[in-house]
Amino acid sequence: MAVCIAVIAKENYPLFIRSVPVQNELKFHYTVHTSLDVVEEKISAVGKAMADQRELYLGLLYPTEDYKVYGYVTNSKVKFVIVVDSSNTSLRDNEIRSMFRKLHNSFTDVMCNPFYNPGDTIQSKAFDSIVSAMMVQAS
Amino acid sequence: MESLTLTDGEQKYYSDLFVYCDTDNTKKVASNGRVLDLFRAAQLPSEVVLQITELCGATRLGHFGRSQFYIALKLIAVAQSGLPLRVESLNSVKDLPLPRFVVAKNEQEARHTAMYPDSENQGSYQGVIPRPPGRGQVKKLSAHEVIQPCVPTVEPQLQPDTTSPVVSPHQSPPTSPHWRKHKRQASGGNVERQPVVVAGAVWTPFREPQAGPVVSGDGMWSANSPPPVQESWVSLKDAHPPSSSTLPAIHSSPVQENSSIRTVASATTTNETQRQSSGGYDDPWKITDEQRQYYINQFKTIQPDLNGFIPGSAAKEFFTKSKLPILELSHIWELSDFDKDGALTLDEFCAAFHLVVARKNSYDLPEKLPESLMPKLIDLDDSAEVPDQAPDVGYSGSPVEVTPNKSPSMPSLNQTWPDLNQGNEQWETFSERSSSSQTLTQFDSNIAPADPDTAIVHPVPIRMTPSKIHMQEMELKRTGSDHTHPTSPLMAKPPDLSEETKLATSMKFVTANSGDGYSSSDSYTSDQDPITSVVTRQRSHSGTSPEGLKVVTAPPPPPPRPHASHSRSSSLDMNRSFAAVPTGPQSAGVVAYPPAVPPRPLPTQTSGPHSGHRSDEGLAAHSTTSPQQIPEQPNFADFSQFQAFAASEEPSDDGEKHPESLPVEKSSEGAGPLRTVKSDNQEERAAATVNSAKGSIMAPPPKPVRRRLKSEDELQEEALPLKSNVIATVLAAQPSIPRSVGKDKKAIQASIRRNKETNTVLARLNSELQQQLKDLLEERISLEVQLEQLRPFSHL
Numbered sequence: 040m041a042v043c044i045a046v047i048a049k050e051n052y053p054l055f056i057r058s059v060p061v062q063n064e065l066k067f068h069y070t071v072h073t074s075l076d077v078v079e080e081k082i083s084a085v086g087k088a089m090a091d092q093r094e095l096y097l098g099l100l101y102p103t104e105d106y107k108v109y110g111y112v113t114n115s116k117v118k119f120v121i122v123v124d125s126s127n128t129s130l131r132d133n134e135i136r137s138m139f140r141k142l143h144n145s146f147t148d149v150m151c152n153p154f155y156n157p158g159d160t161i162q163s164k165a166f167d168s169i170v171s172a173m174m175v176q177a178s
Numbered sequence: 179m180e181s182l183t184l185t186d187g188e189q190k191y192y193s194d195l196f197v198y199c200d201t202d203n204t205k206k207v208a209s210n211g212r213v214l215d216l217f218r219a220a221q222l223p224s225e226v227v228l229q230i231t232e233l234c235g236a237t238r239l240g241h242f243g244r245s246q247f248y249i250a251l252k253l254i255a256v257a258q259s260g261l262p263l264r265v266e267s268l269n270s271v272k273d274l275p276l277p278r279f280v281v282a283k284n285e286q287e288a289r290h291t292a293m294y295p296d297s298e299n300q301g302s303y304q305g306v307i308p309r310p311p312g313r314g315q316v317k318k319l320s321a322h323e324v325i326q327p328c329v330p331t332v333e334p335q336l337q338p339d340t341t342s343p344v345v346s347p348h349q350s351p352p353t354s355p356h357w358r359k360h361k362r363q364a365s366g367g368n369v370e371r372q373p374v375v376v377a378g379a380v381w382t383p384f385r386e387p388q389a390g391p392v393v394s395g396d397g398m399w400s401a402n403s404p405p406p407v408q409e410s411w412v413s414l415k416d417a418h419p420p421s422s423s424t425l426p427a428i429h430s431s432p433v434q435e436n437s438s439i440r441t442v443a444s445a446t447t448t449n450e451t452q453r454q455s456s457g458g459y460d461d462p463w464k465i466t467d468e469q470r471q472y473y474i475n476q477f478k479t480i481q482p483d484l485n486g487f488i489p490g491s492a493a494k495e496f497f498t499k500s501k502l503p504i505l506e507l508s509h510i511w512e513l514s515d516f517d518k519d520g521a522l523t524l525d526e527f528c529a530a531f532h533l534v535v536a537r538k539n540s541y542d543l544p545e546k547l548p549e550s551l552m553p554k555l556i557d558l559d560d561s562a563e564v565p566d567q568a569p570d571v572g573y574s575g576s577p578v579e580v581t582p583n584k585s586p587s588m589p590s591l592n593q594t595w596p597d598l599n600q601g602n603e604q605w606e607t608f609s610e611r612s613s614s615s616q617t618l619t620q621f622d623s624n625i626a627p628a629d630p631d632t633a634i635v636h637p638v639p640i641r642m643t644p645s646k647i648h649m650q651e652m653e654l655k656r657t658g659s660d661h662t663h664p665t666s667p668l669m670a671k672p673p674d675l676s677e678e679t680k681l682a683t684s685m686k687f688v689t690a691n692s693g694d695g696y697s698s699s700d701s702y703t704s705d706q707d708p709i710t711s712v713v714t715r716q717r718s719h720s721g722t723s724p725e726g727l728k729v730v731t732a733p734p735p736p737p738p739r740p741h742a743s744h745s746r747s748s749s750l751d752m753n754r755s756f757a758a759v760p761t762g763p764q765s766a767g768v769v770a771y772p773p774a775v776p777p778r779p780l781p782t783q784t785s786g787p788h789s790g791h792r793s794d795e796g797l798a799a800h801s802t803t804s805p806q807q808i809p810e811q812p813n814f815a816d817f818s819q820f821q822a823f824a825a826s827e828e829p830s831d832d833g834e835k836h837p838e839s840l841p842v843e844k845s846s847e848g849a850g851p852l853r854t855v856k857s858d859n860q861e862e863r864a865a866a867t868v869n870s871a872k873g874s875i876m877a878p879p880p881k882p883v884r885r886r887l888k889s890e891d892e893l894q895e896e897a898l899p900l901k902s903n904v905i906a907t908v909l910a911a912q913p914s915i916p917r918s919v920g921k922d923k924k925a926i927q928a929s930i931r932r933n934k935e936t937n938t939v940l941a942r943l944n945s946e947l948q949q950q951l952k953d954l955l956e957e958r959i960s961l962e963v964q965l966e967q968l969r970p971f972s973h974l
Contacts, residue, residue: 153490
């Protein structure tokens with residue numbers, strides 16, 4: 040269960056960001072922002088083999104004492120960032136991957152919507168429901 | 179009864195009403211039921227109605243005669259004007275407005291089911307759009323066409339009004355909606371009301387330049403037949419100010435679609451009545467045939483091919499005309515684009531249109547697509563067949579067929595299915611996260627089926643790193659034939675396994691689907707997981723790797739395994755080092771010449787691990803003897819054999835002595851293999867080896883001690899079985915040392931010499947093994963580098 044989920048556009052501005060503890064949400068915003076650096080670093084490490092060989096799932100970007108940050112980049116340089124609580128040790132890599140996969144799917148659905156202008160913040164209910172399902176419950 | 183004087187308008191109006199209530203056609207008595215309905219429609223409190231009834235004398239008579247009826251109506255007018263109900267007021271009040279009757283929808287339906295032929299229907303026929311139970315009532319009421327026979331305007335037109343009811347039935351008797359229309363006709367003001375109501379539905383295509391209001395009775399009549407059909411979109415323009423100018427727009431457009439709509443209208447009423455008789459609104463989201471026909475026509479304007487798609491952009495333009503907020507349109511799109519392809523099929527388009535219409539009617543959009551709006555797999559038939567179809571039949575089949583296709587890819591829809599099959603109230607207000615818990619539970623339950631890729635067997639992610647694989651391979655190689663190691667079958671084809679694992683890992687590198695530890699490279703050094711489990715996991719992963727493959731077109735082929743030769747590097751090197759080692763006899767004793775294993779950095783090992791091998795053999799043989807018999811075995815020196823061994827140093831001799839060694843080895847219970855080399859023991863072991871070399875018969879007595887040592891060696895048993903065997907053979911070359919202890923110095927010196935030679939041999943072996951180790955490490959590094967290149971993604 041994620042504590043914070045964010046979708047960052049190619050130009051590194053947030054398309055969607057939601058965190059569970061609605062108080063000090065700013066902390067998560069900051070965390071996501073700093074994680075972008077790590078994401079950039081990982082993307083640039085691709086080197087000779089360009090995106091086709093690069094894996095979408097970036098894995099653990101960096102851990103802090105309170106939580107861990109995972110990253111995922113699509114081929115169009117849209118980044119998904121998930122922040123999970125460090126105390127939640129039961130969360131495995133598989134599950135993180137599946138969460139990212141679901142995010143990617145629902146993001147694709149949002150993109151397919153002709154009423155969605157790329158670059159707008161994501162306001163889709165379906166997307167919201169998917170994200171809510173992945174977030175920690177009522178903490 | 180007091181005499182009642184009515185104005186002409188009132189007279190006419192009342193007579194009409196009486197006729198309306200006169201279901202029995204007695205022309206004298208109005209039926210009570212109808213009258214009471216009418217009175218209820220007057221929107222007066224029930225006690226007032228009772229009072230009126232009483233006043234007019236109906237209670238006395240028990241029925242409503244014409245006079246009573248008229249009195250009642252007058253009293254209603256009085257009451258509605260706010261005047262106290264007095265009998266005297268009947269005649270005293272002048273210029274009383276005509277009584278107003280607003281009919282609620284429910285009453286309308288009740289009347290519809292009754293199928294009254296009378297045209298004077300005061301209700302608004304709004305049956306086409308399914309009404310939300312109770313919800314739209316209030317709204318509808320506002321939209322209800324209040325029969326407002328305004329005195330100033332009505333009266334001059336009452337004539338047409340009264341005549342119109344007579345006329346209209348002829349024009350379109352089967353369509354009940356006309357009734358209202360007829361009433362509407364009453365006033366010029368009502369004319370406006372009509373178009374307001376009707377204009378709702380036709381917002382998109384009917385945005386035509388609007389001419390002046392058309393007010394002609396007959397014209398309106400003819401044009402009214404189609405508009406009533408479109409009453410379903412009645413209150414679409416609720417919020418919109420009535421504009422008479424819209425009427426001609428409506429009229430012009432209905433004229434366009436008159437033919438189709440007329441035919442549909444006639445069919446619709448039958449359907450309507452059927453539907454209504456079947457029970458009101460069982461499915462609020464059902465699309466009626468006429469609606470569907472309308473949608474189909476709209477679809478045709480965008481996309482002539484009914485089996486084709488409307489691209490997203492065209493749909494966007496079309497629905498933007500509805501003036502709904504983009505957010506709602508976006509939500510409608512998400513609901514209606516069933517296959518998420520960015521285009522609308524006919525069914526999807528109809529669903530979307532229906533949702534737009536509903537939204538225009540101020541219905542809240544559902545969170546999930548209602549069942550009746552689910553697109554059918556089979557495209558909707560042409561309009562000719564539409565009226566024949568019961569709306570239910572068409573939709574029922576689709577969800578079942580559509581869902582399974584969707585389920586893997588759309589977990590959100592998976593969530594909707596359980597709800598949808600329950601029918602009715604499926605829309606919800608736009609509460610964002612109120613149902614999150616519900617969706618959460620469904621989400622969890624759908625994790626497994628929704629993600630076939632995560633159906634990976636093991637619970638713990640495998641750290642698949644090259645070094646790990648390598649080490650596993652080395653482990654495999656090290657596990658000797660002696661062991662019924664689970665990996666022993668793998669040993670038979672370690673290269674295959676390594677290929678497999680390598681392939682698996684490489685595939686895992688590139689696929690995100692395999693849930694395994696590609697990202698775990700950071701931990702590879704730390705993990706010393708039980709190799710067997712890892713190996714078995716590898717196997718399972720090999721099984722799952724095809725899944726991963728599907729994402730990546732072609733995983734980079736694993737580099738040609740230099741290890742193919744090198745994987746058995748130890749063995750090869752061993753072959754090299756023991757060039758003359760007759761693998762034949764050796765293998766006879768040695769199972770498959772197990773690939774030599776670089777010495778494991780075992781805690782117990784200090785130096786010259788390999789030197790321990792040979793000594794281990796002897797040690798094993800001697801385990802008991804060593805502590806006990808070392809000082810006692812100066813005479814064990816079987817120098818001849820030992821020297822032969824030392825000289826040849828080749829397993830050829832060992833081969834000769836192999837049969838001897840075999841019993842030795844066996845007696846040693848194969849404990850030999852290892853390298854517990856404690857330097858302090860080396861001497862003992864050397865002695866032990868000498869002893870063993872000497873003594874062909876290692877009596878059982880040493881066994882217990884052997885076992886003790888064996889326990890020491892157990893750790894290292896897995897490693898270097900080859901070595902052990904070689905050493906065994908080597909050691910076995912030495913004739914078993916007789917138990918008898920020779921005390922003579924010569925024996926001691928001989929033994930010392932022998933030991934030294936053994937030492938040298940072992941030292942050489944050690945160096946060779948070290949060399950092998952270095953080679954292996956280098957290979958490992960090179961492999962890792964290759965891996966890094968293949969997987970050009972740095973890990974933390």
